Amino acid sequence: MHAASPAASRNASPAAPGAGDADGGGARRLEVARALAELLPSDCLLSREEELRPYECDGLTAYRQQPLLVALPRTEAQVCAVVRTCHALGVPLVARGAGTGLSGGAMPHGAGVLLSLARFDRILHIDPLARTARVQPGVRNLAVSEAAASFGLYYAPDPSSQLACTIGGNVAENSGGVHCLKYGLTVHNVLGVRGCTVAGEIIELGGAALDAPGLDLLAITLGSEGLLLILTEVLLKLIPRPERAQVVMASFDDVGKAGEGVAAIIAAGIIPAGLEMMDRQATAAVEPFVKAGYDLSAAAILLAESDGTADEVAEEVAALESVLRAAGATAISVSHSEAERLRFWSGRKNAFPAAGRLSPDYYCMDGTIPRKALGAVLRAIEAMERKYGLKCLNVFHAGDGNLHPLILFDANKEGEWERAELFGIEILELCVRLGGTITGEHGVGVEKLNPMCVQFSPAERAAFFAVKAAFDPPGLLNPGKAIPTLARCAEYGRQHIRRGELPHPELPRF
């Protein structure tokens, strides 16, 4: 299906002149390094090969590109100065937080500076009465909730990597998490951002007041994958901790039934705080590590969380139990303590890296489909496992149809990565066909540029470039990510045709 050569698939950004090699890139590196050395202390600028290598990828190691330089500023003034200088010299800039992203969004540009915001790790102010937290972009997601806990508040979006991922990264990808079904995505929980435009100018979008005049530029910044602004501060909304939370764990002997169970819950008018599914292979991977007591014989397990007052939770848990039983659950258990609740969730939250225990490498996909199509997708994936000869575990944000198939492979074995990639693309294109999208929360990055050609028309992609040009006229912020060029899509389309598959005009275009 995907005829691009393996080497190209690993090095997805256009090869930059002299990137990585000692001499050709040397002159440019020296020039930019000299300019930046005037703005940054020596421990804030990395230029040696052995220093640049560990920055060549984020959480998606299949895509690697050594940057020209790495800058690690400590202050907003330094950030602006670096951006201004890069703007003047025409040097691309890629921002990076914790580097835990799964779509290669923080993969460096070979001729560019990798701008790490990891040192921006201070929580600047928590206002318990106004329920806001003003934080630097390098603050870890979990750290916000930890700091707000003493006020009885927390920050709701909780991606599985929340221990390590940064708020800046969450904003870039409009991250979700287990609790986004009830409490929203990052876009619903960010009140404002402050950041540096490509010209080095500081702007603020949104704020503590709920309305803002003009176009909703804050909304378009969220999920913009580092292409529009470099953030220096984010204003977050905090919400009250519920009095009680309980998790209902239900086993199903058939994945289709589990999918129907999910639909039944929503149809019953219940919006659980979290609604997740793991298939048998996923459960088997995590159970030895977390010892949560997962039912290893179930074809799929559902985790549904209810939160609120004690009475509310009791009523909702009873309702969930009855709906799930009616949907064919073979076993149901309910958490009876906070520790138990966290244990029930720990497996789901650690599912991705725990896959590392089963296989040297895994490829984590991220697509969304209407809930009702869950069963169909899972069955299709089972067939693809046989087609590509690779195992795939599945964890889902079942409540909003966001699936994370984890394709297991061994990069050391000839051809396995290539097969994994093809497997992944087939899943994503299936998602689009079923009325969904190629990425629910991990972002397009570098990884899903080709499927973007399937999901959007040339005119729609042109509109995206228009937005990009409005914020970043010279196109220096994270170039080559998120939105594929016409040329790239033309090439990808030709490959489709060469294989005898014409692009279907009747495909619903989303």
Place this chain on the structure above:
Amino acid sequence: MNLASDVLAALRTAVMEAHRTRTPLRLCGAGTKDFYGEGREGAPLDLTGYRGVVGYEPSELVLTARCGTPLSEIEALLTAERQFLAFEPPPLGGDPTIGGAIAAGLSGPRRAHAGAARDYVLGAVLLGIDGEVLRFGGQVMKNVAGFDVSRLLCGSLGILGPILEVSLKVMPLPREEQTLRFELSEAEALAAFNRWAGQPLPVSASAWWAGAAYLRLSGTAPALRAARTRLGGENLDPDAAATWWRELRSQRHGMFGAVRNLWRLSVPSASAPLALDGARLIEWGGALRWCATDLPAAEVRNIATAAGGTALHWRGGTAGSRFHPLSAAVLAIHRRLKERFDPHGIFNQGRLVAGL
């Protein structure tokens, strides 16, 4: 179906023609928000004909409708399935189209607790200046493919183009609702609203008017019971409560009566009472403050800015001076967006920002 595609074809032709002849267009829905915005110039382009609910899946919590569909039609459909639009779009003196509601991006009493209009937009279809039909977002909440243009269109007042179709997340209606009334001064009410918002209470709306604070609770019976016990206050009769919130949402409340100048200030909810004379009404837990004041516009804006917010001259301002001014850098981005989406100023020129 045929009718809709004919209407669409006509719209596309009209837009392409207007673009070709550089004729500015005035995008028209039901006209309920004609008063809202900076200016209304151009030849009318009637979007009400492009109507109809395209898809509604209660178990998927998504409804998709063409722009000309009246809000009442959508709400009737949703109510029948015990669902609703949680951002409570305000019907201001009529039955707005859903396209107009989203283009204006206004939200009702539930906004502070449930979210704004743009939080419920899952996808939107835009009619581009070349007559292209552009689809952004989709029908699923978890969707980060491409930039979030559909949310950008919410509140854009048509300056980037007409919204042809919109997909919205719908929510189950709360099982029960109840409103409590407290005799509190403005300052006391603001303190209380913010305190309560930090506690796990099932609050869905709050307002203050003439020495009384109103708190709407929505949720399951046990949640409401627990909240009532904890908060006290006077339990309003359900009809009276429904009327109160309905009048607030549709702005038939006395506050919105015949006044010469009506200001709408958006400030941080915990801001102290603002130094404004004239009748005052507070909504959104303190984040929305209405004021019927004759103070000069500059002064009202300064007060809003000092509190960390902005001021909108809802009624009484002159064209080109209603909205709070934008900073230079933000204005520059607006200009570039407008230039790319609508280079010849065809769509609602000057409606959102003077000159754009």
Place this chain on the structure above:
Amino acid sequence: METRLAAAFQGTAHGAAAEAILRACVHCGFCNATCPTYRLLGDELDGPRGRIYQIKQVLEGAPATPVTQLHLDRCLTCRNCETTCPSGVEYGRLLDIGRAVVDAQVRRPATTRALHFLLREGLSRRRLFGGALRLGRAFRWVLPATLRATLRPARPASAWPRRSHARKVLLLNSCTQGALAPSIDAATARVLDAIGVEALIDPRSGCCGAIRHHLGDPRGALEDARRNIDAWWPRLESDAVEAIVLNASGCAALVRDYGHLLAQDPAYAAKARRVSAAARDLGEFLAPEQAALSRRTRALPAQRVALHKPCTQQHALRCADQTEELLRKLGAELLPVQEAHMCCGSAGTYSLLQGELSRSLRARKLESLRAAKPDLILSANIGCITHLAAASDIPVWHWIEWVDRALAGTTA
């Protein structure tokens, strides 16, 4: 992760072991979240994921440089990352291999080598260290401030118990603890005596080997291990002692590892395993005796206590909770400590070799410990105790000293 070992490492024991560990790493980055040096420095190169990557680069044939060496040197080996890692990466083992490989390629400057030599030889020999310490204490007023704080006179050791019991355990003949803080071993012996256990120290045993192990002298560390095994074996083999109880978690961690370290030595492999199996952290050993200790408690010394759990106890031994639980049951009011997983910066000789980072970590740790205004700070490792005490106005004791006072009825 994909790993392609360079020819030089293929077929070697180091290469094979490293490759297996590298394959387990999926580069998720969770480990960075709890790494003290990553939190301080904010640089991927100074976090476990980046260190793993740098080691991988070297094993794949990239030349090791002084820069690589510096970033590996900066690792505290607290192994917080191992506790956090969901993929089961044995970071500690990989770091040992990586350091050995890098040190073989990159020669340190002469002054650094001299310092390493002095530390290896000076710290690991009990009598030498003891003598130097006495001298240092006598002349501390002319020494730089940083050393002066460490050279405060030690708390006096209480009397060593004289009773004999059927139950016996071996204590370590520590290299530094005996001189730095003689009160700790004495208190240990007294508490054990109170519950009918006799504490024995074999004079032929000595440094557990941690100093040499972490200062790039793995052979020397093995010699230390063998010497200790030889000293302990007779009593262990005849079941004269029921355990080897270690009251310094850093030492306990290493002794627990003897089995792995000497696995390739046919003469010692089995004995080393037996010794490792018999090794107990003091908290682990006393936890089941809590009821007996409670009965004998006469008065509680300072009650408001902040407990610092050493990294070795949390991540290598994974038994820190037992000490905490024991103290709580004995009546101590353990105050909440934020960032309990962060290293205090002592990390063996790290405080001497990476002074700046060590001091930053210490300051941060003391801030967390002091936040709830404790009367006393307790810990379970001589390194942490000495390091924290040097900068703390609140007294820092070994927790066994608190228990000893509780049994004796003397208040702080």
